[in-house]
Amino acid sequence: MPTEFWTMGAGSLRTPEQLNSGMQQAPLTGTQQAVRAEQLGYDGIVYVDNPNRWGDTYVTLATAAAATSRLKLGTGVTNSYTRHPIVTASAMATLQAESGGRMHLGIGRGDAALANLGRAPHGVEPFERYLTQVQTYLRGEEVAFEDSDVDTLGLSERPTAARISWISSVKPKVPVDVAATGPRVIAAASLHADRVTFNVGADIERTRWGIGIAQQAREEAGLEPEIPFAAYIVLVTHDDPREAARIGSGNTSLFARFSTMHGEVVGPATKSQQAVFEAIHSAYDMHNHSVAGSAQEGAITGAFENEFAIFGPPDYCVERLGQLVELGVDRFILRGSPLDPDNPDSLTCERFISKVAAQLRSA
Numbered sequence: 001m002p003t004e005f006w007t008m009g010a011g012s013l014r015t016p017e018q019l020n021s022g023m024q025q026a027p028l029t030g031t032q033q034a035v036r037a038e039q040l041g042y043d044g045i046v047y048v049d050n051p052n053r054w055g056d057t058y059v060t061l062a063t064a065a066a067a068t069s070r071l072k073l074g075t076g077v078t079n080s081y082t083r084h085p086i087v088t089a090s091a092m093a094t095l096q097a098e099s100g101g102r103m104h105l106g107i108g109r110g111d112a113a114l115a116n117l118g119r120a121p122h123g124v125e126p127f128e129r130y131l132t133q134v135q136t137y138l139r140g141e142e143v144a145f146e147d148s149d150v151d152t153l154g155l156s157e158r159p160t161a162a163r164i165s166w167i168s169s170v171k172p173k174v175p176v177d178v179a180a181t182g183p184r185v186i187a188a189a190s191l192h193a194d195r196v197t198f199n200v201g202a203d204i205e206r207t208r209w210g211i212g213i214a215q216q217a218r219e220e221a222g223l224e225p226e227i228p229f230a231a232y233i234v235l236v237t238h239d240d241p242r243e244a245a246r247i248g249s250g251n252t253s254l255f256a257r258f259s260t261m262h263g264e265v266v267g268p269a270t271k272s273q274q275a276v277f278e279a280i281h282s283a284y285d286m287h288n289h290s291v292a293g294s295a296q297e298g299a300i301t302g303a304f305e306n307e308f309a310i311f312g313p314p315d316y317c318v319e320r321l322g323q324l325v326e327l328g329v330d331r332f333i334l335r336g337s338p339l340d341p342d343n344p345d346s347l348t349c350e351r352f353i354s355k356v357a358a359q360l361r362s363a
Helices: 016-020 030-041 057-067 085-099 126-139 183-192 202-222 241-247 251-260 271-283 302-308 314-327 342-360
Strands: 004-009 044-047 071-073 103-108 175-180 195-198 231-239 309-310 329-335
Touching: 004 342, 016 057, 030 044, 030 057, 030 342, 044 057, 044 085, 057 071, 071 085, 085 103, 085 195, 085 231, 103 126, 126 175, 175 183, 175 302, 183 195, 183 202, 183 251, 195 329, 202 231, 202 314, 231 241, 231 251, 231 314, 231 342, 241 309, 241 342, 251 271, 271 302, 271 329, 309 314, 314 329, 314 342
Parallel strands: 004 044, 004 329, 044 071, 071 103, 103 175, 175 195, 195 231, 231 309, 231 329
Antiparallel strands: none
């Protein structure tokens, strides 16, 4: 399968940081980001689902679908708490029909979207149950009610299960892609999702560990071990690695935090890596989630940055991504470079597509 390169967007006119800075010119809207991504040559774009910080993900996906023709589109990611599974499935199936089959449902247990509601990430068991239900709805099958009080209405006949009655006309089925970091979520994703997307950084040993967990879980369940793998990667292509790191600042700590969400580091880590993971956890300021110059960014060392993220010239980026491709990763969701053409740093996007993606696609 050809390697795909996706980027990340957000459905917002301005971020809170841009508003607070007094920025006069609004950056690209979510729709404009999709148009720009398609023009540059990305294979897809995903949108953050965090209503406290960004515009509505599903509205943005609809307008982005109307404004593009080939770009794949998805949530990156939604969560299993803020919407009923049939609402999520119905929204994605509607978008699938309207976009001509270009949608994908990226889902996780929730982080900033829930923290800003006073909630921790959804538990693994309810997440797995949600995942099973949303897949059942997307297949057009019934999900029996777990807790119903409709009988209090005194109806002569009452429903005992729910299904999306019109979904059989939507082809192909919307693929479900789980963003996973810890072993329990990786295992659940491997059994109930159509793709597992690792959020363990660009470290080859950590990625190999995640793949091993997924394949073992499938084998133990009597399934074929093969399942598509993707990875969220912080990456900036620039001849000067220090300049690349400056452009991508704020993102390394954001993604690294998932490996130490509750204070315990998951996955293989050297002593120095473990120390940084723990420092990120201790310093993390959710008010400055993904913001450059945050307290958590200060916990990142140069060595850790070079291992967890990819910052450097084209050939170096090709080498690092190529190692992950050899392991079995065939889709990368990249964060680091801005899409806005008015931002001089956006040239790193163009350079990635022309100098890095082009080499890996032709390999």
